[in-house]
Amino acid sequence: TKGDFFIYDVALNPDATKAAFVKNEENDISIIDTGSMEEIYLLKGHEQTILKIDFHTSNELITADEDDRLMFWRLE
Numbered sequence: 001t002k003g004d005f006f007i008y009d010v011a012l013n014p015d016a017t018k019a020a021f022v023k024n025e026e027n028d029i030s031i032i033d034t035g036s037m038e039e040i041y042l043l044k045g046h047e048q049t050i051l052k053i054d055f056h057t058s059n060e061l062i063t064a065d066e067d068d069r070l071m072f073w074r075l076e
Contacts, residue, residue: 013055018075020061022050029053029063031075045071 010021016034023030023042027050031041048065055061059075 008049008051009053011053011055011061013058013061015058017058018055020053020055022053027065029073041075043073 007021010019012019012034018031018040019034020029020031022028026044027046027048029041029043029046029050030039031043032038033040043063046063046065046069048067048069050063050065052064053061054063056072061073061075063071063073
């Protein structure tokens, strides 16, 4: 999976099976399977530049943007 935007942060989940990064200028977050390198989720919701991504558990992550907005995500 390739992004077309400057990447501010990348995160791995605790067992390193998933990685997350901001994919484009629309602030879409790509979640990839680290084994296959295929995108498995595309998360949308932030309106401002995402500055921080952090996995809380293997299937939950927190993101923060430059307007100090936090978003909590659960991957199913």
